[in-house]
Amino acid sequence: MKDAFGAPQSLLVLGGTSEIALATARRLIALRTRTVRLAGRPSPALDAAAAELRARGADVRTVDFDALDSASHETTLGKVFAEGDIDMVLLAFGIAGDQGRDEEEPLAAVRVAQTNYTGAVSAGLVCAGALQAQGHGSLVVLSSVAGERVRRADFIYGSSKAGLDAFAQGLGDALHGTGAHVMVVRPGVVRPEPRAEAGAVRVAGATQAAGVVQGAGAVRAAARFVSAPLEASPLTTTPDAVAEAIVTGLRRRSETVWVPGSLRAVMSALRHVPRPLFRRLPI
Amino acid sequence: MSVDTVSLTGWGRTAPTAALRFRPRSYEEAAATVRGCGPRGSIARGLGRAHGDAAQNAGGSVLDMTALNRVRTIDAGTGTVVCDAGVSLHRLMEVLLPLGWFVPVTPTTRYVTVGGAIGADIHGHNQHVSGSFSRHVQELELLTAGGEIRTVRSGTSLFDATAGGLGLTGVILSATLRCHRVTSSWMSVDTERAVDLDDLLERLCAGDHRYRYSAAWIDLRARGRATGRSVLTRGEHVPRYALPARARRTPLAFRPGPLPTAPALVPEALLGGTPAALFNEVRYRGAPRYRIGELQRLAAFFHPLDGLPQWSRAHGRAGSVRYQFVVGHGREEALRRIVHRLSRRRCPSSNAVLKRFGTGDPGWLSFPVPGWTLALDLPAALPGLARFLDSLDEEVAAAGGRVCLAKDSRLRPELLAAMYPRLADFRSLRAELDPDGAFRSDLSRRLSL
Ligand SMILES: Cc1cc2nc3c(=O)[nH]c(=O)nc-3n(C[C@H](O)[C@H](O)[C@H](O)COP(=O)(O)OP(=O)(O)OC[C@H]3O[C@@H](n4cnc5c(N)ncnc54)[C@H](O)[C@@H]3O)c2cc1C
Ligand SMILES: NC(=O)c1ccc[n+]([C@@H]2O[C@H](COP(=O)([O-])OP(=O)(O)OC[C@H]3O[C@@H](n4cnc5c(N)ncnc54)[C@H](OP(=O)(O)O)[C@@H]3O)[C@@H](O)[C@H]2O)c1
Numbered sequence: 112m113k114d115a116f117g118a119p120q121s122l123l124v125l126g127g128t129s130e131i132a133l134a135t136a137r138r139l140i141a142l143r144t145r146t147v148r149l150a151g152r153p154s155p156a157l158d159a160a161a162a163e164l165r166a167r168g169a170d171v172r173t174v175d176f177d178a179l180d181s182a183s184h185e186t187t188l189g190k191v192f193a194e195g196d197i198d199m200v201l202l203a204f205g206i207a208g209d210q211g212r213d214e215e216e217p218l219a220a221v222r223v224a225q226t227n228y229t230g231a232v233s234a235g236l237v238c239a240g241a242l243q244a245q246g247h248g249s250l251v252v253l254s255s256v257a258g259e260r261v262r263r264a265d266f267i268y269g270s271s272k273a274g275l276d277a278f279a280q281g282l283g284d285a286l287h288g289t290g291a292h293v294m295v296v297r298p299g300v301v302r303p304e305p306r307a308e309a310g311a312v313r314v315a316g317a318t319q320a321a322g323v324v325q326g327a328g329a330v331r332a333a334a335r336f337v338s339a340p341l342e343a344s345p346l347t348t349t350p351d352a353v354a355e356a357i358v359t360g361l362r363r364r365s366e367t368v369w370v371p372g373s374l375r376a377v378m379s380a381l382r383h384v385p386r387p388l389f390r391r392l393p394i
Numbered sequence: 395m396s397v398d399t400v401s402l403t404g405w406g407r408t409a410p411t412a413a414l415r416f417r418p419r420s421y422e423e424a425a426a427t428v429r430g431c432g433p434r435g436s437i438a439r440g441l442g443r444a445h446g447d448a449a450q451n452a453g454g455s456v457l458d459m460t461a462l463n464r465v466r467t468i469d470a471g472t473g474t475v476v477c478d479a480g481v482s483l484h485r486l487m488e489v490l491l492p493l494g495w496f497v498p499v500t501p502t503t504r505y506v507t508v509g510g511a512i513g514a515d516i517h518g519h520n521q522h523v524s525g526s527f528s529r530h531v532q533e534l535e536l537l538t539a540g541g542e543i544r545t546v547r548s549g550t551s552l553f554d555a556t557a558g559g560l561g562l563t564g565v566i567l568s569a570t571l572r573c574h575r576v577t578s579s580w581m582s583v584d585t586e587r588a589v590d591l592d593d594l595l596e597r598l599c600a601g602d603h604r605y606r607y608s609a610a611w612i613d614l615r616a617r618g619r620a621t622g623r624s625v626l627t628r629g630e631h632v633p634r635y636a637l638p639a640r641a642r643r644t645p646l647a648f649r650p651g652p653l654p655t656a657p658a659l660v661p662e663a664l665l666g667g668t669p670a671a672l673f674n675e676v677r678y679r680g681a682p683r684y685r686i687g688e689l690q691r692l693a694a695f696f697h698p699l700d701g702l703p704q705w706s707r708a709h710g711r712a713g714s715v716r717y718q719f720v721v722g723h724g725r726e727e728a729l730r731r732i733v734h735r736l737s738r739r740r741c742p743s744s745n746a747v748l749k750r751f752g753t754g755d756p757g758w759l760s761f762p763v764p765g766w767t768l769a770l771d772l773p774a775a776l777p778g779l780a781r782f783l784d785s786l787d788e789e790v791a792a793a794g795g796r797v798c799l800a801k802d803s804r805l806r807p808e809l810l811a812a813m814y815p816r817l818a819d820f821r822s823l824r825a826e827l828d829p830d831g832a833f834r835s836d837l838s839r840r841l842s843l
Binding site for chain 2: 112113114115116117118120142143196243244245246247288289290291362363364
């Protein structure tokens with residue numbers, strides 16, 4: 112059960128190697144979390160992530176989960192919920208894709224859409240149903256500022272996040288009053304801490320290695336997304352800052368969280384910029 | 395019997411969860427609900443005054459007991475009352491006072507049920523004299539896991555597990571209570587100011603035995619040498635003969651005024667730091683240094699906040715946390731440290747109460763033990779509060795003390811066994827009596843009770 116401050120005792124992460132998710136799990140373990148399930152594609156990085164969290168005192172297990180295999184979600188995730196209540200689900204999987212290549216290779220673009228949107232729809236609905244049945248719990252969805260107003264530079268990723276974001280908002284409304292709660296988190300550009308802890312660096316490195324094996328372009332593209340024009344802007348953030356915002360959001364039972372918080376104002380202005388002008392903005 | 399799906403919280407309005415709410419109007423309906431509850435179990439709920447998650451049950455059934463609200467018999471000669479568990483203390487006062495009886499123990503709100511009063515084994519300002527509520531319960535009818543009804547007498551282990559057992563041994567259906575004889579509905583109140591914590595503790599030690607009711611408001615904003623300064627209020631029921639002539643005409647009238655006293659009207663959450671400190675300053679300075687024999691109506695003395703409906707909303711969306719702990723006599727050092735830490739942090743709690751507890755009662759999870767208890771409300775949105783309270787828990791546990799479960803919404807489960815030595819007995823009795831977990835609550839899940 113969550114305590115009065117929204118701190119969960121059990122956590123299910125979908126996308127178990129996500130840096131943001133792991134930063135969040137670390138914070139939650141320092142509060143009340145004792146049970147962690149890391150769902151993801153089996154990899155050394157996933158095992159390393161589990162080992163790191165275990166060392167922090169949680170009971171951690173990994174669960175085989177592929178976002179692209181929607182048909183399996185009901186069974187895989189159903190099993191996790193059957194073992195006991197899950198107080199919080201963190202939907203963290205997602206790929207940035209490679210905008211340049213994806214425009215040339217529609218199937219690669221579809222993969223981005225299927226991972227970020229379709230995969231989240233099926234996994235999200237399965238989790239929502241389980242949370243509703245247990246009468247409590249938060250589904251925290253990592254959306255992105257990129258989905259708020261889609262840019263030329265990454266509209267494939269952006270549109271998948273726009274879909275995810277809209278889906279999550281609707282799901283939150285559908286679950287209103289059922290005890291379950293959906294929180295949409297919209298980070299800006301997330302960069303690892305400059306002086307990350309040893310554990311985090313190792314996990315990040317492993318993620319990259321896995322990424323290279325699975326789709327050479329993805330990591331490069333992510334890097335490019337990260338070094339997009341927002342580079343020097345104060346709107347970049349770190350996994351730990353996102354984690355902190357998530358913990359605060361849980362305490363306040365927020366429905367939408369922007370990280371950094373100033374993005375809320377920036378985006379509400381940007382949202383209304385006319386298209387001809389928006390196209391020419393250097394963002 | 396009405397059934398609906400509702401989102402429930404305790405009085406603190408934190409951690410809402412959804413459950414099926416049943417409102418049984420007869421024992422049969424209650425038994426059918428317990429028998430028919432699914433794998434997520436059921437829990438009784440009274441008026442929802444417990445601060446935390448004791449009376450909620452995510453995804454399961456909640457038995458709203460307030461429709462079982464008959465006062466069955468009153469023996470006006472001995473003050474013995476048999477009533478349904480859903481009867482409120484407010485109702486009991488209405489029917490008992492004209493007959494010259496008063497409830498044996500009242501919390502600072504009248505809007506709690508008899509079932510809730512036993513389930514949380516509540517204490518009042520007379521704890522040092524009268525113990526907690528269950529001491530005045532002769533027997534009760536308990537609906538247990540299989541759906542059968544047992545008569546449970548005081549002094550048995552099932553009684554001790556149920557008194558303070560937070561609804562986890564079963565649903566209390568009715569209780570036989572012994573009430574307190576009074577000849578008027580007026581209180582004679584003595585007020586004095588204590589300049590700091592040590593002064594307060596001394597006054598409590600020296601004078602408490604002379605009063606039936608005693609508690610102190612403590613100014614947690616005061617710092618430095620004034621840390622722990624307080625206003626001590628102690629009272630007695632006024633005998634009829636001592637009433638002024640006008641009041642003597644209707645000595646037993648029970649007319650709770652709709653308006654609370656001024657200090658209660660100002661919710662601290664609406665105040666910023668400086669005004670809140672100023673407000674406490676005024677409250678402290680405004681109290682008489684020493685006054686004896688002030689006449690007050692019962693409701694004004696015991697339940698100053700009850701006139702304000704829904705005042706718990708004052709803490710905003712994030713709700714509030716009530717923190718109450720007790721440390722034993724001889725552990726004043728721990729109490730001092732905690733009070734100092736609270737004042738240094740400038741906690742916005744304008745309603746902190748310190749009381750000296752007397753002998754505790756045998757309830758296994760019953761809260762009171764002899765010593766010092768401090769209770770305060772804090773807005774849950776206060777940054778860093780979670781960790782701060784965790785560290786207070788550590789101090790309390792290290793001093794052999796405990797926090798009150800009926801108010802809890804955040805305790806670290808690992809500390810529970812140290813605070814409640816009878817926990818193992820409680821667990822094994824439940825395992826035996828209720829192997830399939832027909833009775834569960836959010837609190838029992840959170841703390842693995
Ligand atoms: C303003 C305020 C002041 C308070 N002051 C005090 C005080 O001075 N001293 C003190 O001790 N407490 C105090 N409390 C706490 C309150 O008295 C207890 O929480 C009490 O249990 C509330 O009763 P309720 O009927 O609202 O029960 P609920 O809050 O609905 O339930 C409380 C617990 O009792 C159980 N329960 C309720 N009915 C039954 C039943 N029929 N059978 C079995 N179990 C049942 C529930 O399962 C739950 O565990 C205060 C609360 C408030 C809001
Ligand atoms: N980083 C940013 O700048 C940024 C900004 C805004 C929003 N976000 C979003 O926040 C989330 C987490 O970001 P992050 O930076 O922590 O990402 P990350 O470290 O790159 O992690 C992404 C995670 O998604 C998993 N994943 C990818 N495809 C999957 C699939 N088919 N099945 C199962 N898991 C899959 C990855 O697992 P593998 O280890 O198996 O690859 C990895 O665990 C993402 O949704 C991202 O879009 C990120």
